[in-house]
Every structure is written in structure tokens, then in C-alpha cells.
Amino acid sequence: xxxxxxxxxxxxxxxxxxxxxxxxxxxxxxxxxxxxxxxxxxxxxxxxxxxxxxxxxxxxxxxxxxxxxxxxxxxxxxxxxxxxxxxxxxxxxxxxxxxxxxxxxxxxxxxxxxxxxxxxxxxxxxxxxxxxxxxxxxxxxxxxxxxxxxxxxxxxxxxx
Amino acid sequence: xxxxxxxxxxxxxxxxxxxxxxxxxxxxxxxxxxxxxxxxxxxxxxxxxxxxxxxxxxxxxxxxxxxxxxxxxxxxxxxxxxxxxxxxxxxxxxxxxxxxxxxxxxxxxxxxxxxxxxxxxxxxxxxxxxxxxxxxxxxxxxxxxxxxxxxxxxxxxxxxxxxxxxxxxxxxxxxxxxxxxxxxxxxxxxxxxxxxxxxxxxxxxxxxxxxxxxxxxxxxxxxxxxxxxx
Numbered sequence: 001x002x003x004x005x006x007x008x009x010x011x012x013x014x015x016x017x018x019x020x021x022x023x024x025x026x027x028x029x030x031x032x033x034x035x036x037x038x039x040x041x042x043x044x045x046x047x048x049x050x051x052x053x054x055x056x057x058x059x060x061x062x063x064x065x066x067x068x069x070x071x072x073x074x075x076x077x078x079x080x081x082x083x084x085x086x087x088x089x090x091x092x093x094x095x096x097x098x099x100x101x102x103x104x105x106x107x108x109x110x111x112x113x114x115x116x117x118x119x120x121x122x123x124x125x126x127x128x129x130x131x132x133x134x135x136x137x138x139x140x141x142x143x144x145x146x147x148x149x150x151x152x153x154x155x156x157x158x159x160x
Numbered sequence: 161x162x163x164x165x166x167x168x169x170x171x172x173x174x175x176x177x178x179x180x181x182x183x184x185x186x187x188x189x190x191x192x193x194x195x196x197x198x199x200x201x202x203x204x205x206x207x208x209x210x211x212x213x214x215x216x217x218x219x220x221x222x223x224x225x226x227x228x229x230x231x232x233x234x235x236x237x238x239x240x241x242x243x244x245x246x247x248x249x250x251x252x253x254x255x256x257x258x259x260x261x262x263x264x265x266x267x268x269x270x271x272x273x274x275x276x277x278x279x280x281x282x283x284x285x286x287x288x289x290x291x292x293x294x295x296x297x298x299x300x301x302x303x304x305x306x307x308x309x310x311x312x313x314x315x316x317x318x319x320x321x322x323x324x325x326x327x328x329x330x331x332x333x334x335x336x337x338x339x340x341x342x343x344x345x346x347x348x349x350x351x352x353x354x355x356x357x358x359x360x361x362x363x364x365x366x367x368x369x370x371x372x373x374x375x376x377x378x379x380x381x382x383x384x385x386x387x388x389x390x
Contacts, residue, residue, distance in 0.1 A: 138300030139323030140282035146171030155164045
């Protein structure tokens with residue numbers, strides 16, 4: 001349990017927070033985020049563009065509607081551990097993929113952290129649209145707690 | 161088909177897409193009730209309670225109880241004592257039994273020929289897929305139980321979460337004898353539900369250092385939610 005462990009945890013927590021913030025921006029006020037820009041991809045499935053390409057006006061258009069405009073949107077943010085560039089793919093008005101263009105790599109431990117954190121961070125962003133969930137993992141509830149739980153709600157929805 | 165029941169003092173949810181009738185569900189629930197009857201620390205007539213009171217001595221314990229005890233010992237060593245069935249002079253393997261019960265249920269389901277299923281007991285989950293099915297597992301936000309923090313797509317794997325946010329401060333750091341409180345929750349993802357469950361408990365007790373500890377276990381990953389950001 002050296003400082004690496006701590007840093008790693010902090011980075012993950014921090015990155016999740018950043019992604020959460022990014023998710024908020026996409027949801028609510030993307031136009032106000034200068035760093036969130038649309039890349040000029042016409043297709044939905046799209047090879048991702050490097051962050052920072054494209055125009056911010058497209059992002060403003062995407063922001064206007066409640067559902068998202070299709071395309072690939074790039075976000076970039078600086079962390080204490082280096083820049084994190086993210087491409088968000090929107091298809092059919094929903095976030096269908098989150099790609100990590102660049103993760104911090106300037107520290108010894110960071111490549112390890114990147115490989116470790118990426119899938120988790122990706123899921124963190126994707127979950128924001130409350131897509132289909134089969135089961136819920138959480139701390140053990142009491143039987144009363146279970147009656148009130150998300151898992152119980154899912155079970156009821158899926159029972160046939 | 162999906163069914164659920166309250167067993168072992170918590171919720172048991174089982175989804176077997178190919179099941180055509182109730183038989184496999186009642187078999188699994190019965191198995192879990194039998195495990196609970198033997199290992200419950202709350203039932204006065206359980207074998208565990210009898211052992212705790214000193215009414216059943218070591219050599220008279222069932223083979224199943226002895227096997228569980230041996231496994232707990234192994235995990236105590238693996239986790240440097242952060243997972244322990246011994247606390248405050250009492251022997252209680254409950255931290256192991258839930259994950260083990262899920263594994264036993266999985267064996268029974270597979271023995272009946274089902275390759276695709278997902279079972280969750282008290283927030284710990286075992287997912288299996290014999291085909292293209294990917295189970296979507298949400299990780300509960302410890303700050304808001306109605307929300308999902310992450311979503312994982314898992315064909316074959318286990319997800320176990322530990323936290324003190326549901327049942328009060330019941331996870332104790334055995335090194336300090338105080339409730340673990342650095343983290344709000346810690347989730348372990350890996351191939352084996354028993355090990356994932358034990359690692360989640362131990363790593364949660366370790367606090368922030370627990371994430372790295374889990375990462376050192378081949379095939380296992382952790383996601384922690386800290387009490388404070390940075």
C-alpha cells in the first residue's frame with residue numbers, strides 16, 4: 001500500500017468525477033463548454049477524430065435538443081496527471097460509445113492506471129442514460145432494504 | 161424466466177432465460193435455505209450458532225462446515241487478515257458464506273443443463289453465458305441507492321460489492337477494530353464469485369489501499385467510491 005495505490009485510486013476517482021462533469025455538460029449545457037467540440041464526421045459509427053478538431057458551433061446545435069445530435073464529439077480535460085481526451089459517439093440520439101483518445105502517460109504508473117481505468121470510466125459515462133440493466137451490485141441489504149431496492153424493481157419488471 | 165425470494169436475510173434474484181418452469185428456481189431456493197439453516201449466525205438452531213455457543217465441538221462439525229472453515233483460513237492468509245472469520249472472540253464465516261452459496265447455486269443450475277443464467281444474492285452477482293448473452297450489471301451508487309454508478313457488460317464473471325451504507329458499520333478493519341470508513345463502497349470484478357466477494361470485503365476494510373490490493377490479484381479489478389473526492 002504505497003503511494004502508488006493512493007495515486008491510482010485518486011486518479012480513478014478524479015477521472016470519474018471529470019467524466020461525470022463531462023456527462024453533465026453533455027446533458028445540460030454543452031454549449032458553454034468550450035472544450036467540447038464536434039468533429040466533422042458524417043457517419044455515426046465514425047472513426048474518432050483527435051480531440052480539438054471540428055467546430056464548436058456544431059456542439060451548440062447538439063446542445064439545443066434534449067436528445068443528442070448524432071456524431072462524434074470530442075472532449076478534452078487536463079488532470080494533474082495529464083490530459084484525458086475523450087470521444088463520445090452519439091447514435092440515434094443516445095451515447096453509444098465513449099472512446100479514450102489519450103490517457104495520462106507521463107508517469108511510471110500511468111500506463112497501468114490507463115489500462116485499468118479505461119473500461120470502468122467508459123461504463124461510468126455510458127450509464128448516464130440509464131440504459132438496460134439486468135442486475136444491480138451493491139452492499140448487502142436487509143430483506144426490508146431489498147423490498148425497496150433497484151434490484152427488486154428490476155426483478156418485477158423482468159418477471160414473466 | 162426470473163424469480164426472486166428473501167433468503168439469508170436478503171434478496172436472492174435468479175434469471176434463467178431458457179427455463180420453462182419453476183423447478184430449477186425452487187431447487188436453487190431450497191439449496192440456499194439449507195445453507196442458511198446451517199450457517200446462519202441469526203438462527204439459534206443453526207450449526208454455526210451451536211458451534212459459537214460451544215455446544216458443537218470441532219470434530220463433530222459437518223464436512224461442509226469444516227470445508228468452509230478451511231477456505232476462510234486460506235482467504236485470511238491471502239488478505240493478510242483483512243478478511244477474517246474471527247472477530248471479537250467469535251467465529252463467524254458469514255463474509256465467506258454468501259459468495260460460496262452463490263457458487264453452489266451456480267453448480268446446481270449448471271448440473272441441470274443451463275449454461276446461461278445470472279444470480280444475485282444481496283448485491284453479489286454471478287453471471288454465466290453459454291451463448292451471446294451479455295448480462296448488464298449496474299453498480300449501485302452508494303450515495304443514492306436509486307442510481308447506477310457504472311454499468312458493466314459481463315458474459316461470464318462475478319461482481320461483488322462491499323460497503324457500510326446498507327447495514328450500518330458492519331465491516332470492521334480487523335487491524336484497528338474500527339469500522340472501515342475510508343470508502344463508501346468497493347466493487348470487485350473477476351472470474352470467481354467466492355474470491356470476488358472475499359476480496360471486496362477485505363479491500364473495503366483496507367480502504368483506499370484496497371484498490372491496489374485487488375489489482376494485484378490476477379484477473380480481478382476493483383472500483384472504489386471514496387468518501388471524499390481527493
